Amino acid sequence: MSNVTQTHSGKKLHKLEKVAVRFAGDSGDGMQLVGGKFTETTAICGNDFATLPDFPAEIRAPTGSLPGVSGFQIHFSSHDIYTPGDAPDVLIAMNPAALKVNLKDLPENGIIVLNQDAFSDTNLKKAGYTSNPLEDGSLKRFRVYPVPVGRLNAEALSKLGLPKKDAERCKNFFALGLIYWMFDRPLDSTIGWIKDKFKKVPGIADANEAALKAGYFYGETTELIPEHYEIPQARVAPGLYRKISGNEAAALGFVAAAQLAGKQLFYGSYPITPASDILHELAIHKNLGVRTFQAEDEIAAIGATIGAAFGGALALTGTSGPGVALKSEAIGLAVMTELPLVIVNVQRGGPSTGLPTKTEQADLLQAMYGRNGECPMIIVAPATPGECFHMAIEAARLAVKYMGPVMFLSDGFLANSAEPWQVPRVEDLPRIDVHHPTVEGHFQPYLRNPETLARPWALPGTPGLEHRIGGLEKEDGSGNVSYDAENHQHMIHTRAAKVAGAAKDIPPAKVAGPDHGELLLVGWGGTYGALRAAAEEARAKGKSVAHLHLRHLNPFPANLGDVLTNYKRVLVAELNCGQLLSMIRAKYLIDAKGLNKVKGKPFQVVEVLRGIEEAMR
Amino acid sequence: MSVTTTTSTMAPPAAKPVSKADFVSGQDVRWCPGCGDYAILAQVQKTMADLQFPRENVVFISGIGCSSRFPYYMNTYGFHSIHGRAPTLATGLKIARPELSVWVVTGDGDGLSIGGNHLVHTIRRNVDLKILLFNNQIYGLTKGQYSPTSEQGKKTKSTPFGTIDYPISPLCVALGVEGTFVARTTDTDLKHMAMVLERAARHKGTAFVEIYQNCVIFNDGAFKGITEKSVRPEHALFLEHGRPMLFGKDGTRGIRLDGVHPEVVQTAGGKTDGLCVHDERAAEPTLAYMLSRMRNPDYPVPFGVFRAIERPTYDGMLLDQENQATAKLGAGDLQKLLKGPETWEVK
Incomplete structure (x- = not known):
């Protein structure tokens, strides 16, 4: 002071x-x-x-x-x-x-x-x-x-x-x-x-x-x-501002996404800390075409969400880690039936009931692998409370473009933390293109868009497109039930290629700080502020430290492998025991190190700075 | 018999006339030869045609089990989902698209064991869905374990010494959560099934229908002693609204109330004085519940519509709230929403 x-x-x-x-x-x-x-x-x-x-x-x-x-x-x-x-x-x-x-x-x-x-x-x-x-x-x-x-x-x-x-x-x-x-x-x-x-x-x-x-x-x-x-006024970009928390921003982001897609927003959820505020916020906006459903349990919440997606709504469910565990079979169904929906996981301390009101980032591998079978899913993670708004729109865009579930990984810190937020102008927001086929004739529910590999989103009520989908393996193209060995392998690879292909469609990884140097500090989600501040302080002390914050965790940005090789050391800081770290090490075969904390609390800047200094020793 | 409920939830009739064949999908039907499911499938397809449902506005949703293959064989929209969860998908679809005619096909294991929670909450909410529960008192697809409706003592692969579970009654459950349309029929009586299905289709709200269905492989003849033509008159009671509860050859026996207990009495010379008169529209489900408790050998097993009352639906009330909110607040303005209650300008 x-x-x-x-x-x-x-x-x-x-x-x-x-x-x-x-x-x-x-x-x-x-x-x-x-x-x-x-x-x-x-x-x-x-x-x-x-x-x-x-x-x-x-x-x-x-x-x-x-x-x-x-x-x-x-x-x-x-x-x-x-x-x-x-x-x-x-x-x-x-x-x-x-x-x-x-x-x-x-x-x-x-x-x-x-x-x-x-x-x-x-x-x-x-x-x-x-x-x-x-x-x-x-x-x-x-x-x-x-x-x-x-x-x-x-x-x-x-x-x-x-x-x-x-x-x-x-x-x-x-x-x-x-x-x-x-x-x-x-x-x-x-x-x-x-x-x-x-x-x-x-x-x-x-x-x-x-x-x-x-x-x-x-x-x-x-x-x-x-x-x-x-404390005098801050010098910030001119514009109209409001205060916003992560849960508020996410809720508004999904309302906006539905409007940008010309869709009704459906939100199926079961009350759970720290995600319930999203349900409370969305339940207010009936005059904006938002339909909320408080289900009898977590499974019903996502079941209803899948049903709404089948019906053509922009469908969303929200929960925390324990709820995702209960939803995992249904997420598999959404992957198999290739229907667009977004699953919000406001992460909290685990395992089991864990620390319901505290923050943690320990559900990344659950999002990646927590289902039976080979079951890939797109994963995004906002970095700040205000960014929850824009990442909600991004999650919805990816879901409808690639026809599949998208996991939106928020956390207890982002959910409840608030910051000033420049109010976006609706006309500046990106439109979300949605196409529903109407052509009659021989309809093939799994005939894919050659570019995105997405299948058509054909809606009940459309004459001539009557078709059946379900959890059994489908023959590519026709969508008929198939137990054929070659087809199963082909479909597994196709679903994986579809998710991997989204890498072409997401922003490249961009660092703050030098684009080559001694150390790259990598993070994701709500730790952004502490990591950015620590990297800036390290640079102020003359150290060659850059910061990369990932918003897309599956697939990774296409250039991530190249960016990682531009630094002598890579330090992955996260509020878990090294989940992103293991993904990066597995995929890029680099000797990245972890900076980890699992106390139910956000990183302090000083802790991250100390971690950087120790890693550079 | 009069129809008490409105037809307003039914999809408008098909533009082109549709026949039963139009509802038959091209898929090979893979149930075991002789399975009761064939009769139900044929009757549902016929009912759809009788009511001239436009195929594109009909959705069949199922869970897992033999009965849950049903949607593949209907040439409508269909969703074969995961075990026990069909009512949840159907609820979400109905909320998003109230104009669709949404049908759930489930079984005694799918609906009452793994999916019991969803079934009771869906019926309780009175979502405008039609739920057909095929009850064969056995797990067929997993090859012969006992189900929650299996009679106690039943020897199956998983209960070599006999089950020690007390069975659950689907209709008691449906009435316990105040289902607005609750009925029972059987795969061996097509005419009765046709009547019940049509009534269910016309009901506004959750229509819950238990269908006694024979599994020829793992539980053959489970209902033989009740539903076979030769024994039916003595062991089954066919309910009709406003009519005294009579059964037996030539209606020689009836149901009377002794205090709060039903009793079987002989009717002298066709006299029906003092017999219970069926009232499916009673506001309280008490008598319907009593009927759902009646079983062989002490009582005849009732078939027909136990309860059919009018009550606002979940999806209908949801739309009402939406319309009221829009009337009061005007159509929502996204820009206003983003601004929130308090802003400040930085110049």
Whole structure:
């Protein structure tokens, strides 16, 4: 945190380039909510930002307990940033448990704002403290600002006549108001939201607004907190921006893809963390021709999706790793019947139920090989929350052009993380060409397009094209059931060649950094920000490091083999035990090394930088 | 007999008249000689022609098993999917294309064992599908293991000492989840099958039909004691809406309610006073459920339409919601959607 001082309303205002703030409290304290509001205001202030919500799998773990701590980190800046920040500069801790869980991430001299009213003997005990950290000197290394949030909030709301419990619930807005003051942010966007959200219960709206203002004025009028900062606007490309998370962007991307293809969007899904938000978002848009189906289970969700694809919808199913495991037989059916659909896997920590709310990238080989038989499928992976939009369109394009299922590998980090996003103009988006045959005569459902090897997408309701498809091996051309040995081998090779052939149709691999050099850092999916920042830092230190982030994982870009040979070393960084690494080593026979982490958390920039330095030693 | 349900979901009649032969695909039928499936296939093809269904608007979807080869033999659109999952594909297709006539063909293993979950949820939702469940009380395609409808004690390859499973009743399941059309027929009575299939085709909502079907190889004669012509009058009860429940040669026996239990009584001189009168349109499925519990040897086995009520369909309500949303909010604007609730301009 570098400081330049200037005067503002008679108070010292320090200018900062970037800062990371973490809100932490009980999972019932509304930390995700205030984090989200802070993010919106930050967006309107014109900063670049990245966020990382971190919440427990339990909706409400016991109050005050360590497993019940919910956190939300936002990194915002006056220049481009790529990650939510390795460590917070400022920690807001609403109770002792939140302090205990998050303190280890805070650097020396970091700022702690805490709700001192919550530091009761009971709460200290619940958090496993044997002495009060506010009194025992254990926080000496930090700048600590205890604020009696509970008492001040109660006083601020005393005139409103609210039941004690309702008033107590507003304390997150008091804390938010204080942090708004600390970073010189306007209150109007949040007040507008409060008024709209609670318009049916004006008493609650008034209370939340009063709490927010009370927190702000507390910062402004007391001399207790000398920390008051300004983070100037970021210099970003001109245009219209909004905040977007990965799940939102994916949902919008598929709505757009359907319109670009002139299709109805069908979404069949079964609720599962962290993919459910896609279902919630799509269920809203009935007036945009989106039909959602909450199925009885994961298998029914993809079964219905295949049925909708057969009927001619742009068909989509979404889930997380455990759901993909259940869907795998049906994915095989889609490969066999060569019907276009997209399967969204918002990856989470595995195996089995694993870490439902945490991020991981350990389903790549499941996407590649997790089915019976030789069963290839196109796989794409967005790199940033905003990119989920464009990769959704790309996934849909590949599905309908190559007539087969496409796996869209998102992850828990991308799903919930938010960033500023330049709103695309619909007229700039690529059209998706779809062709349905109508010619009568001798119709052959497996007669292929010689260029793409795709079969025709003939729709029920078309006279003269009545035909039967299914999971049994088909004779090429006629589509009749065939047990012929030569035909089976031919069809296996044809399905593989069709997927491999898509390599001609995807963008070439493009590195950031030198096009020849010492080390190529390779990644995929939601680790983009940390990898890009680490490679830039390495270059700033004079190292010859380039970064390649793959969006297409099957097939790989056609030039990938050549790109890999332009560097002395290849380091593949991923949040698994080396899945892309093994694919690259197997395909290109190079001695690539892995940088791997499986802690349910994103990479920190510093970890990747350390990995680069170790690999170059 | 009157038809209670509307015909509005049926596809509009074919432009050119269609015959039974038009519904026969060119594929060689590969069921065992003497299999009950032949009779069902022929009757379904005839029903399609009788109702003048346009072939292009009809889709048959199946899972895995002997019965699931059915779509290959129908000259309509067809999908031979994976084990137990046909109702899911049919649901997705019906949501995407409500105007199509979608039929599911399944068996006792496919529909009630591996696919039991989908079957109950599909019937519960009242998706406008026609589900034909061929019940032969055995696994045929995998060569003779017991099925969930096999009678307890049955000795099969996988149960050399007899099954210890209690069997499941397809109709009890369908009525338990409040199916809006629930019927039973048999491959040995073509006239009855024709009536039931036509009623099913005309029903708006999920029509669930159990068809007793004989497997000549692994379970021959499973229903002989009920459905064979010579014993039928004494062991089968043919339900007709609004008519007293009479069976036996010359209608000499009937079903009466003793409290909440059915009992078989002799009817004196054709008198039907006090006998149960079949009401397929009853709002509550209680009596239909009671009928579905009746089995030999204590009771005759009922055939016919157990229940046929009108209730909004899943696909119909989905379209209603879509229309209401569009009427209220106007046709969606993608650009507006992309902008979202809050934007800021960078100059």
